Amino acid sequence: xxxxxxxxxxxxxxxxxxxxxxxxxxxxxxxxxxxxxxxxxxxxxxxxxxxxxxxxxxxxxxxxxxxxxxxxxxxxxxxxxxxxxxxxxxxxxxxxxxxxxxxxxxxxxxxxxxxxxxxxxxxxxxxxxxxxxxxxxxxxxxxxxxxxxxxxxxxxxxxxxxxxxxxxxxxxxxxxxxxxxxxxxxxxxxxxxxxxxxxxxxxxxxxxxxxxxxxxxxxxxxxxxxxxxxxxxxxxxxxxxx
Amino acid sequence: xxxxxxxxxxxxxxxxxxxxxxxxxxxxxxxxxxxxxxxxxxxxxxxxxxxxxxxxxxxxxxxxxxxxxxxxxxxxxxxxxxxxxxxxxxxxxxxxxxxxxxxxxxxxxxxxxxxxxxxxxxxxxxxxxxxxxxxxxxxxxxxxxxxxxxxxxxxxxxxxxxxxxxxxxxxxxxxxxxxxxxxxxxxxxxxxxxxxxxxxxxxxxxxxxxxxxxxxxxxxxxxxxxxxxxxxxxxxxxxxxx
Numbered sequence: 001x002x003x004x005x006x007x008x009x010x011x012x013x014x015x016x017x018x019x020x021x022x023x024x025x026x027x028x029x030x031x032x033x034x035x036x037x038x039x040x041x042x043x044x045x046x047x048x049x050x051x052x053x054x055x056x057x058x059x060x061x062x063x064x065x066x067x068x069x070x071x072x073x074x075x076x077x078x079x080x081x082x083x084x085x086x087x088x089x090x091x092x093x094x095x096x097x098x099x100x101x102x103x104x105x106x107x108x109x110x111x112x113x114x115x116x117x118x119x120x121x122x123x124x125x126x127x128x129x130x131x132x133x134x135x136x137x138x139x140x141x142x143x144x145x146x147x148x149x150x151x152x153x154x155x156x157x158x159x160x161x162x163x164x165x166x167x168x169x170x171x172x173x174x175x176x177x178x179x180x181x182x183x184x185x186x187x188x189x190x191x192x193x194x195x196x197x198x199x200x201x202x203x204x205x206x207x208x209x210x211x212x213x214x215x216x217x218x219x220x221x222x223x224x225x226x227x228x229x230x231x232x233x234x235x236x237x238x239x240x241x242x
Numbered sequence: 243x244x245x246x247x248x249x250x251x252x253x254x255x256x257x258x259x260x261x262x263x264x265x266x267x268x269x270x271x272x273x274x275x276x277x278x279x280x281x282x283x284x285x286x287x288x289x290x291x292x293x294x295x296x297x298x299x300x301x302x303x304x305x306x307x308x309x310x311x312x313x314x315x316x317x318x319x320x321x322x323x324x325x326x327x328x329x330x331x332x333x334x335x336x337x338x339x340x341x342x343x344x345x346x347x348x349x350x351x352x353x354x355x356x357x358x359x360x361x362x363x364x365x366x367x368x369x370x371x372x373x374x375x376x377x378x379x380x381x382x383x384x385x386x387x388x389x390x391x392x393x394x395x396x397x398x399x400x401x402x403x404x405x406x407x408x409x410x411x412x413x414x415x416x417x418x419x420x421x422x423x424x425x426x427x428x429x430x431x432x433x434x435x436x437x438x439x440x441x442x443x444x445x446x447x448x449x450x451x452x453x454x455x456x457x458x459x460x461x462x463x464x465x466x467x468x469x470x471x472x473x474x475x476x477x478x479x480x481x482x483x484x
Contacts, residue, residue, distance in 0.1 A: 031407070037366070037367070037370070063288050098461075117316075118324055120362075120366055120419075121366070123419065123422035123423045123425070124362055124363070124366065124422045125278070127425075127430055128279070128430065132433050134438065135433065136433075136437065136439075136469065139434075139440055139443065140439060140440070143440070143443050162453075166450070166453060166454050166457070169450075169454075170412070170416065171422075173416055173419035173420070173423075174412065174414070174415055174416065176416065176419065176420075177362075177365065177415035177416075177419055178411075180365035180366045181298050181365045181415075183365070183369075188369055188370065188377065189372050191377065191378075192381070195378065197378075197382060198378065198381055198382070198385070201385045203380065205287070208411075209406075210410070211408060212411075212412055213406050213457065214263070214403070214461065215408070215457075215461030216457050216458050216461055218455065218460070218461035218462065219456065219457030219458055219459065219460035219461030219462075220457050220461075
């Protein structure tokens, strides 16, 4: 590598991490405001006060930046869902554990609009214009976090591992798809709402997703709390049922 | 409008319809081969043997072309599902009506790879770069066809209208999302399959979608055939149960 002198270059590993975090923060801020689709590499460079060419030393493409945010989004959502499931005792208040679990999943996703946008963009766009190293790193994170959420679900409601995987896949994929259909804050949404023939087709993500996930959990027989140890219980698993 | 003389311009309404159909056919062929994402307006113009500027008299943007294909895809899929549901007697062979209905939906979608690709692209990209007239026309078609499939489902398995709507929405949105994740025939798919840490995460769309839709139908209580008239049966509805 040729040594170049440039005042804006971060020299130490720590300075590089700070710069990288600033790029990711700027991209997240812009995408939250305008949607991922609208944000260019130039927009991000401008927001973070770097030359585009300098930014390319940190991330090769805009897709790589958003794929990193998608990985971080999976980790953050997974942590929150597992935290809430660990404290929850579904059915304890006499309510339907399927409804409670579905609402927890749906609401935690809807509360993260950028993650919903990323979930729809990831398989279609973000994995397609990055190095295999970047795809691999993202994919391993997403698979591990989806697995962790699935395992946490299984401690609360009785599901097989593939069923838990399908609940997580449906929750995240439908959150992404319904979020795009709902198109909150966009011209498209305002057009839908203004047209009497289309207004009834406007999607309200949280209740719609809660309903679908409730039925899915019921269909898998997850209508009661876990009251017996799962067949292959690991030592680190904790029953949340009293 | 200024009268211009151009040898390639279609003059009669019928000639215009023929030209329009040729553009749509070329776009469908290219997108089936390479995926919607890769197909540009120039590719389509080249394939159909027109100048790009001449093609813009028929469709304003590439998104408008694909949105028209998405509308046609909804109509064609809806017709096929309704035809098969009209002939089906779920549960007649002693099988689970939820499984049979789910498999019919999943397989009819997977058999239409271009429609699956369109389903994922529509809310995210295709509705965003077209006139409100084009969005409105597509949306009315999609809403009507989704409603027709929902009504046909309700003649076979007991579902409320909103439940039937959610089954259709989940079937089509998950088909779109899982198709993008599976990425069949792409570099991405070959990379997944070649990596031992990722190979197990490769999505097989038809069985995965069948499993999810089976659970959803069961969760809505659709585990038996319709054996009593729906509450608000319309005169044109026909029971398929014997």
